[in-house]
Amino acid sequence: MKSNAIFKTILSLLVLCILLLSSSQAMTITNKIKTKHTLENSGWYWNPSYPNYAPAGIPDFDQKQDRWKKISPGPNGVIDSVVDGDDILNIEENCIAPGPDCSLNSTVAGDDLEEWIYSGPATVANCFWWLDSKYSDPAGTPGDGLDQFALVQDYGAGDDHTSNNAPLLIDNLARAMNTTQKGTTCISDMSSAITNWCNTTGLSNKFTVNTFDQPTFGFIEQQIEQSQEVILLLGSYDYIIGDLEADQYQTNGPLSELLGSSPWWDYQEFVPTTTRLDSLQILLQSVQPTPCDIQVNVYDAPQGTPIGTAILNPSILTQPTWIQINMTPFVSLTPGSLYYFDVVQLSSDNHYEWFYDIGNPYPPGQGWMRGVPYDPHTNAFDWAFKTEFYSRPPGSIRREGHYVTCAGVNAAGPMIAISDPTLDIANASQNDHNDAQYVSHDTYTIQNGTPQPDINTQWWLPEYPGFGQYTVVEQAVVIYTAPDTTPPTIELTKPINAFYFFNKQIFPLSVPVILGMIDINVTAYDVESGVDHVDFYIDNLYRGNDTSAPFSWTWSDKAFFVYLIKVVAFDKAGNSDSKELQVWKFF
Secondary structure, eight states: HHHHHHHHHHHHHEEEEEHHHHHHHHTHHHHHOOOOOOOSSEEEOOOOBBBBTTTTTTTOSSSSSSTOOOEEETTTOOOOOOOOOOEEEETTEEHHHHHHHHOOOOOOOOOEEEEEOOHHHHHHHHHHHHHHHHHHHOOOOSOOOOOOOOOOOOOOSSTTTTTTTHHHHHHHHHHHHHHHHSSSSSHHHHHHHHHHHHHHHOOOOTTEEEEEEEEHHHHHHHHHHHTTTTEEEEEEEEOOOOOEEEEEEEEOOEEEEEESTTTTTEEEEEEEESEEOOOOEEEEEESSSSOOOOEEEEESSSOOSEEEEEEEOOOOOOOOEEEEEEEEEEOOTTTTTTTEEEEEEESSSSEEEEEESSSOSSSSTSSSOOOOOOOOOOOOOEEEEEEEEEOOOEEEEEEEEEEEEEEEETTTTEEEEOOOOOOOOTTTTTTTSTTTOOOOOOEOOOOOOOTTSSOOSSEEOOOSSSSSSEEEEEEEEEEEEOOOOOEEEEEEEOSSSEOOOOOOOEOSSSOOOOSSSEEEEEEEESSSSSEEEEEEETTTTEEEEOOOEEEEEEOOOOOOEEEEEEEEEEEETSSSEEEEEEEEEEE
């Protein structure tokens, strides 16, 4: 009897449907096309957001709060300030650290400087807050009093995810990383603190940590796209041109002689007082309007093997001109020992003349010619020359280190997005970054390689506006999550046991009955790796998928009688679960 009642109901509805389809209103019904959410910048992958406690993705906690500072020496290199409160004088780091209360109590004096020092604790707090949000109740809200995951706890704010708890979390991390004692965060202390934190909270089986020196951009990209938590240590560098000084020299040059074209014809002795020869200068003039290459060789014995060689073209010199020849690499010297250099014209024609003086015109010991073998002159004389060295060699000098948290990556750019504890470029108007909904995910184009040969890095950020001439990636800390083996949770929310007329639920029934098109809606979530996509099947035939919530597919085919709807949810680790529902569909 129940089956007959259902059949009569369906038959009546079919008649009603036919009448309605004949009307102009029914003829205008079209399939609903779902508009997908697309990223503003194609190619980006972002660590996902969690509406409960990390609604904007990776948080962006600010280190410029309270007195999270240290005192560093100014130009005189000496700490002039006096330690106060529980502050700590760290002789090894030459600074005053804020101590266990996390607040700098000392007053800066002399030419000392105050510096922010909590970039390390802030970046780890970003990671912990995001991970705790990932594994907590998806329907949770800040201030709900629910603490379902132990990574972040209530440290006195009344709730683990209220904004007031963020600086307390950062304080606890600063103590754990020895930042409050040292005035800086060493990457080894950061790694150890993360491990100890997971052990203390009973999550050592859930998370592990590792550090990497000079990681490649490709490696970092891979970790971010696997939703691992990545912290980068950025190093800021300046390139110093160097201070070049003369050591041995004779600058008088009233006389001149044509430059020779064979070794040990025109040469000069010198006795250095320094350990390096970085360049030579000689006084030359052209004798015809065509240039040629000249070669300089440095020796530690007469007619020996050169210990340094350089070649250059002086061009046309219409008057006596000092020509600098850089020795690259520099020549190592022993102070007080006798050395020689000769100058050879690499052409058989006469192109240049070298100037000289006679009669020891400068004090002995700075360099001289003394009639040694192969000396072409019978009288004592000296070429006009200078031997030079860098009292401060040119090169890159590291100014400081700075930690940032990775929030997204664009391999096609290639670009990186970061939560920066110091700088806010993308959202500069927001200054309360204790609230996880306010972030400034600043994006930078990356450059593979190194900006200077003496900087050890695989890639750098040429657009970074921060602290030095070059900002490079020195090291990375990666917090790994244990492999996800749990399938996602899936629920078929539409249709249910009801009668649907062109996508609208009319009244409940004991079975789903559908007339016309309908949206098949699914709720799916996965606290481990996140939902990747949902597939839709009709009678076990694949019909389409959806890659972003809310998950939906529109069934608009004309159909009659009984069909099987099947939906399958996949997480980003490849785990899946499914639901099935048998329905009646007409038209």
